[in-house]
Every structure is written in structure tokens, then in C-alpha cells.
Amino acid sequence: MASLSKGWDIQTRVIGALMLRELTTRFGRENIGFLWIMAEPLLFAVLVGLLWRVMKGPLEYGVDIVAFVVSGYIPLVLFRSVIMRAVNSFTANGSLMYHRQIKVLDLILVRFIIELIGHMMAYLAIATALRAFGMFPWPHDIGFLMLGWGYFSLFTLSVALIVAPLSEMSDILEKFIPVTTYLMVPFSGTFFLVGVLSPEAANVVLYSPPVHAMEMMRFGVFGPAIDPHYDFIYPLEFSLPCVAIGLFLCRVVRRRLVVE
Amino acid sequence: MIVCQDIRKSYRAGHGRHEVLKGINLTINKGERVALLGRNGAGKSTLIKQIGGVEMPDSGRIIRQMTSSWPIGFSGGFQGSLTGYDNARFIARIYGRSYAEMREFVEDFTELGGSLKMPVKTYSSGMRARLAFALSLAIEFDCYLIDEVILVGDQNFQRKCHEQLFEKRADRAMVIASHDVHTIRNICNRALLIHNGEGAVYDDVAEAINLYEAL
Numbered sequence: 001m002a003s004l005s006k007g008w009d010i011q012t013r014v015i016g017a018l019m020l021r022e023l024t025t026r027f028g029r030e031n032i033g034f035l036w037i038m039a040e041p042l043l044f045a046v047l048v049g050l051l052w053r054v055m056k057g058p059l060e061y062g063v064d065i066v067a068f069v070v071s072g073y074i075p076l077v078l079f080r081s082v083i084m085r086a087v088n089s090f091t092a093n094g095s096l097m098y099h100r101q102i103k104v105l106d107l108i109l110v111r112f113i114i115e116l117i118g119h120m121m122a123y124l125a126i127a128t129a130l131r132a133f134g135m136f137p138w139p140h141d142i143g144f145l146m147l148g149w150g151y152f153s154l155f156t157l158s159v160a161l162i163v164a165p166l167s168e169m170s171d172i173l174e175k176f177i178p179v180t181t182y183l184m185v186p187f188s189g190t191f192f193l194v195g196v197l198s199p200e201a202a203n204v205v206l207y208s209p210p211v212h213a214m215e216m217m218r219f220g221v222f223g224p225a226i227d228p229h230y231d232f233i234y235p236l237e238f239s240l241p242c243v244a245i246g247l248f249l250c251r252v253v254r255r256r257l258v259v260e
Numbered sequence: 261m262i263v264c265q266d267i268r269k270s271y272r273a274g275h276g277r278h279e280v281l282k283g284i285n286l287t288i289n290k291g292e293r294v295a296l297l298g299r300n301g302a303g304k305s306t307l308i309k310q311i312g313g314v315e316m317p318d319s320g321r322i323i324r325q326m327t328s329s330w331p332i333g334f335s336g337g338f339q340g341s342l343t344g345y346d347n348a349r350f351i352a353r354i355y356g357r358s359y360a361e362m363r364e365f366v367e368d369f370t371e372l373g374g375s376l377k378m379p380v381k382t383y384s385s386g387m388r389a390r391l392a393f394a395l396s397l398a399i400e401f402d403c404y405l406i407d408e409v410i411l412v413g414d415q416n417f418q419r420k421c422h423e424q425l426f427e428k429r430a431d432r433a434m435v436i437a438s439h440d441v442h443t444i445r446n447i448c449n450r451a452l453l454i455h456n457g458e459g460a461v462y463d464d465v466a467e468a469i470n471l472y473e474a475l
Contacts, residue, residue, distance in 0.1 A: 021339070025341055100313040
């Protein structure tokens with residue numbers, strides 16, 4: 001047990017140090033510093049929300065349109081940022097491989113955790129602000145909202161675990177990532193509810209794990225009125241094997257990694 | 261003790277692979293100072309990277325029964341965009357040392373003064389060497405892996421290095437890759453001569469140096 005707790009100590013120490021390092025290199029110590037991590041998702045979600053408000057009026061599927069867009073857009077931006085930052089993250093951090101207690105997995109985890117915290121902070125900030133204007137409901141079920149975030153995060157992490165090592169194996173992958181994350185838009189459930197689709201279309205989009213997560217989050221926020229469709233098992237059947245494949249690929253790539 | 265068993269390492273070269281190390285065997289005992297000799301590109305740095313665990317060999321095993329530093333060189337081990345202080349803070353954190361002590365040692369050993377507040381990428385190679393040595397000496401390892409940076413810089417720094425490394429830490433093991441035969445003759449008690457990917461260990465350092473100079 002001693003070695004297990006020692007291992008845990010090293011792990012938390014390394015993750016903590018890497019997070020602080022990443023925050024310092026990315027945001028510096030000037031002005032608002034690390035609060036910048038929530039600036040990008042916040043601006044994105046607010047601007048897209050306002051755009052929809054102007055184009056389509058105050059309501060979407062019976063709920064406030066800005067709240068609807070924000071609740072879907074922030075997880076989508078999270079997915080996109082995490083995947084973008086996973087690309088070439090090993091070579092970009094090659095100098096860290098000089099310290100044997102740092103594993104490649106830590107690099108992915110740290111970037112993922114930072115993005116996750118930033119996007120959840122942005123979500124909370126916007127929801128609080130909109131609530132002050134009566135545009136965001138008090139969550140119907142906070143537990144469900146968190147569960148949905150959990151499923152969405154697991155999916156995002158599982159994809160990042162595969163993308164990061166693959167991007168080291170082939171340069172071509174990097175070129176396709178932006179367009180692929182863009183294609184995620186219709187398969188993320190961001191801009192629709194499964195309940196309003198035709199049964200055929202609903203069957204297709206439910207093959208995409210983040211749609212289940214998105215429906216859970218929206219149920220947690222807006223309640224049963226949005227007619228949520230989700231499954232607890234299917235997203236796990238997709239993500240857990242992805243995690244296993246990702247871990248295996250990370251191991252293979254670490255063996256071949258050339259460090260300057 | 262650190263044991264390298266039949267270490268092979270190759271890198272991609274065009275469509276094929278270039279084999280740099282073709283089965284190196286080396287044992288580093290406690291307190292031993294091993295010189296790595298070989299011409300430029302012979303694979304000295306490559307071997308040091310495998311011993312330090314920075315890269316993994318294609319085949320072969322490295323058994324580590326004492327702690328070893330990361331390869332101390334002009335680059336690697338620190339982040340260019342961060343300041344000297346930030347690098348010290350990071351190293352202190354991941355190795356679980358107190359930053360206050362680390363900071364004091366680094367300030368004292370490097371004598372870099374205000375430059376420690378500047379990003380490391382603005383440093384000259386002499387300044388980098390000072391910082392690299394200071395960071396790894398502050399952690400205390402059983403074995404120091406030194407890649408070329410030995411006895412660079414000015415007289416004052418050379419004297420300090422000598423004092424800290426060979427006098428205060430005379431009981432530690434060292435693996436030193438260098439072309440400075442004079443230093444190696446004085447300091448090392450064994451040598452590994454790498455040529456064409458093959459390695460040969462000599463207990464007589466003078467003999468290894470003669471062979472190296474004849475290459």
C-alpha cells in the first residue's frame with residue numbers, strides 16, 4: 001500500500017505542477033491571468049446565442065433561445081478545444097519527457113482538465129448572468145446536469161486519447177481535425193432536441209454518444225418538457241473501448257517518441 | 261547500480277531507419293564516473309537519453325537501482341518560454357522539493373541575478389548550462405547524466421562546478437559525454453567508447469582516450 005500512496009502523491013504533484021505551468025505559459029500573470037480560460041467559450045456562446053435570438057426570435061422548442069443555445073454550445077466548444085489541444089501535444093511538450101515521473105498521459109489529462117474547468121466556469125457565469133435577466137431557468141435537476149457533463153467529458157477525453165497519439169503517427173491527421181470537429185456540430189446535439197426530429201433522424205443521431213449527454217444536460221436544466229431521449233449504457237459502450245484503445249496507442253507512441 | 265543490457269536504438273531516416281546504437285552493454289556502479297567517448301553523431305547523447313528514460317530503446321533493458329538525473333545539457337529539462345525562476349519552481353514541484361531552498365541554491369549557484377526573471381530562451385548557452393546544473397544539483401541524485409555541458413562557461417563557473425560536482429558529491433555516480441579528453445582523464449575511472457554503434461568498455465581511461473584519438 002505504501003507504494004500505491006506514494007504513486008498517488010507523485011501523480012497529484014505532477015498534475016498540479018503541470019497545470020500551473022500550462023496556465024502560466026498560456027495566459028501569463030498579466031491582467032486577469034488564468035481567468036482567460038473562460039473568456040473564449042464565454043464570448044463564443046454569448047455571441048452565437050445573441051445571433052440566434054436576433055434571427056429566430058425569443059423561443060426555441062418552448063424554452064428561452066439564448067439559454068438553449070448556450071447550454072448546447074459550451075459543451076461543443078469544449079469538445080473542439082480539447083481535440084485541437086490534443087493534436088501534437090506530445091512533441092510540443094517534448095522537453096517534459098526529461099523528467100521520468102511525467103507520463104504522456106499526464107499531458108493529455110492536464111490539457112483536458114484545464115479546458116473542462118474553463119468551460120464549466122463559463123457555463124456557470126453565463127447561466128448566472130442570464131438568470132439575473134430571467135432568461136435561464138433554475139435547473140430542474142442539477143444531478144442530471146452534472147451527469148450529462150460527466151458523459152460528455154468522458155466522450156471528449158476518450159476521443160482526445162485517440163487523437164493525441166494518432167497525430168504523432170501521421171501528419172495528415174492534423175489537417176483533417178478542424179473539418180472533422182466542424183462535422184461534429186450536427187452529431188453533438190447542440191442545435192436540436194432529439195424529441196423534435198423524425199423517428200428515422202432520431203435513430204441516426206442517437207448513435208452519437210454526445211447526443212445522449214446533451215439530452216441529459218438539457219433535461220437537467222429545462223426539465224421533462226423538452227422530451228429527453230438518452231441511454232445510460234450506450235455512451236459507455238462507445239467511450240470505454242475508446243479509452244482502452246487510446247491508452248494502448250499512447251503506450252505505443254511513447255516508445256517511438258523522439259525527443260530533442 | 262544502473263545496468264544497460266543490449267540497448268538498440270534506431271531513428272527514421274528517409275524511408276529506412278538509421279541504427280545509432282547496436283547493442284550497448286554498460287553497468288554504472290555507485291560512485292563510478294563513466295566517460296562516454298565517440299565522434300560527433302556516434303550516439304553518446306542518444307545513449308544518455310535512453311539511460312535517463314527520455315526516450316525508450318527499440319530493444320534491450322535498462323535496470324535502475326539508483327536515482328538518476330535527467331540528461332543535463334544546453335536544452336531539454338526546461339521550458340524556453342518560462343523564466344529561470346518559473347523553471348525552478350516547476351522542477352521543485354515535480355520532484356517534491358521546497359521552492360524556497362531551490363530558489364536560494366539556484367540564485368547562489370548560477371549568479372544570474374536579474375536574468376532569472378527573463379525567459380530561458382533569451383539565455384546564452386553558458387547561462388543555460390549554469391541553470392541546468394543548478395536545477396539538477398538542487399534535487400540530489402545518485403547518478404548525474406551530463407551531456408557535453410561539463411566545464412563550459414567561464415573560469416568562475418568551472419571552479420564552482422568542480423567543487424559542487426567532484427568534491428561535495430564525490431560519492432555520486434556520473435555518466436559524462438564529452439570531447440574534453442583532459443577533463444575525462446582527470447575525472448573518470450571508466451570509459452565507454454562508441455564507434456559505429458558498437459560500444460566497448462575500458463577500465464583504463466587512458467587506453468580508451470588513445471583509441472578515441474586515433475579514430
